[in-house]
Amino acid sequence: MTTFPRRLAAALAGATALGAVALSPAAAETVKLTILGVGDVYAFAGDGHRGGFARMNAVAKAEKAANPNTLYVFDGDMLSPSLLSGFDKGENTIDLTNLVPFDIAVPGNHEFDFGPENFLQKMGASKYPWAAINITNADGTAVKGLGGVMMKEMAGLKIALIPVAQDTTPEVSSPGDLKFLPTVKTAIAAARKARGDGADLVIGVVQTDMSNDRKLIASHAFDVIMSGDDHLYSTYYDGITAYVETSMDARFLSPVDLTVDISEKDGKRKVKWTPDFRFIDTATVAPDPESQKMVEGFKTKLDKSLNVEVGVTEVPLDSRRNVVRSEESAMGDLIADAMRAATGADIAITNGGGIRADRTYDAGTKLTRRDILTELPFGNVTVVTQLPGSQVLAALENGVSQVEKGAGRFPQVSGLTMVYDPTAPAGARVASVKIGDADLDPDKLYTVATNDYMLGGGDGYTALGGGKVLVNAGNGKLMANEVMDYIAKTGKVTTKVSGRIKKVGQ
Structure with missing residues (x-):
């Protein structure tokens, strides 16, 4: 997938969430929305040079401090696999992410490596909501505690977060009798419904491979897609949908700033936006002190025996x-x-x-x-x-x-x-x-x-x-x-x- 330079992404014409019209100065407002996505975070300390939860938490704190209109989303895979998770079944990842909670978290396939009961337990211990529109119980009923589409009001915008899990999870993990509906079909249908329900921005938070990512982008049902699973870093913008593949272990992060113009003309609300992709190599990030203290405690527990x-x-x-x-x-x-x-x-x-x-x-x-x-x-x-x-x-x-x-x-x-x-x-x-x-x-x-x-x-x-x-x-x-x-x-x-x-x- 093509990675667009930030300058090009910023220079392209803004995508329209609900159509584009000439702004009316008297009824116009411009706001800045930041979206930070992370996923596939396994090693609590990273590789010792970049990545890991302490650096990830530091970036999230900094983004929230710089812009209160920040969405912090998780697109799957942290409970497993890692060295420490082999002992605590992912408890360390919940403890560390609870320090800087997500706005929404989508379960990846590795959330089920220790079985569905462990995932439900860890979900219950989380200080943030988990959600996936395509996971149900075997009989089609909702999984207790697992949310669906999230509608958020932020900066005068109605934002729909579409959380979607990997439909191949039963093949590659151990989710028991949980049912996984098709990733792409379910995601696109939910995005279009959210748009029809009046969402100004539709943001996909998905855990799926890049071939499915391409299908989601091509649908033009989403304004922004934050995706995990491929362990790659990539950004892309086709003039309609902005996309970030969120890397592995938070080694490289890409907050996306949306400059959003909101206007009203003849009683009709219009939203137009332009993305700016920023690149953060976490090797340059000082770890969050509170998180690092917890990381050091985990290190000490492991070092003696390993x-x-x-x-x-x-x-x-x-x-x-x-x-x-x-x-x-x-x-x-x-x-x-x-x-x-x-x-x-x-x-x-x-x-x-x-x-x-x-x-x-x-x-x-x-x-x-x-x-x-x-x-x-x-x-x-x-x-x-x-x-x-x-x-x-x-x-x-x-x-x-x-x-x-x-x-x-x-x-x-x-x-x-x-x-x-x-x-x-x-x-x-x-x-x-x-x-x-x-x-x-x-x-x-x-x-x-x-x-x-x-x-x-x-x-x-x-x-x-x-x-x-x-x-x-x-x-x-x-x-x-x-x-x-x-x-x-x-x-x-x-x-x-x-x-x-x-x-x-x-």
Whole structure:
């Protein structure tokens, strides 16, 4: 998606919320509205250089102080995954955001990683409202405590906030029997209704991927969209809709200032606005003192048990998001090898989206418990099932079915090699699979080590179900512990990318 420079965005003609007419000086008013959106905030301290809740809270406080007409919105994902959330199920994120409450918060898919009951509990502990128009109970009734469209009066404007969650949440998280209506269709319908009900400005607060963002922008049903999920920073303006993809861990923030002209002529109210996108690199932001004090307390709790060395990597390791979700990675190989070694399974398959540190390690890096738990923060356990080769193939097809989207289902594997064609139709991309040195036999039974989330159908891995479960979640061990044990046995990591997953022609 094109990122427009701020100067260009400001120079473009203003979008009209309810049509544009010549201003009548006698009945005109100009106000400034600021919208600050954040999302995908996981690590309570950021990376130590930028991002994190203390810097995010500092920016929010500063924006509110500079302009009382500020909307502060959250577009999903903070309860999980993070190192600390593995212990407190996201309580730290609620404590920190309660210091500078949002005007509205939309639940992301990761809000349900610890189940719907945990989300409801954390929602109840929040000093701000959570809302999503497309989440209901299984019977279609409203979820207690979860709001819908929010109408706010601010600076003489009637503003509609349209909160929308990710409709793929049941595939990628654990929301129980909660029902998720289609993200795009539901959002556009609500935005148009709000406009018809007299909203001067319609603002989408959404957690969805960029392909859906494009559809929402193209609908021209929204004046402004604040979106999370992609972990990217981007701004865009087409003369009708202003858009911000709100980055990850509050590393880069973009408050949007709307200069809004309100006029009335012949008894008809008209609103015209122009956006100005500002860029804040939070590496330049001093942390909010109150928040930082809380952050330091969390650090102290973790440091004693986590700063324990488990081994040294003799090779470079890579867990960057774009790598583990699109190709074989040495970190993915290490994790899958540890799962297979711990269980004795024929093969191991784990989802790249479960590998979360988003970093590289140089050869010679000393790996600690903290490093491994940061890579695997969900608390998943290793399970073992017995499946025919046909189901193994179906699982691998699912794994590469959305590689072009950077989906978390991309497989990291051990004990097998595969070749696939990313240009072929989803479901028919895997060209060949070998288990060990032999071609995969569709009728042969194989033991498969995976994680409990995937065995339950997470990330679309329904093909892993239906087999004979040899080690269930109740008897499995934490993946992170098995990786630490695997490294500690020799005190070193020598795993290199070896061609386990290749594209046709490689």
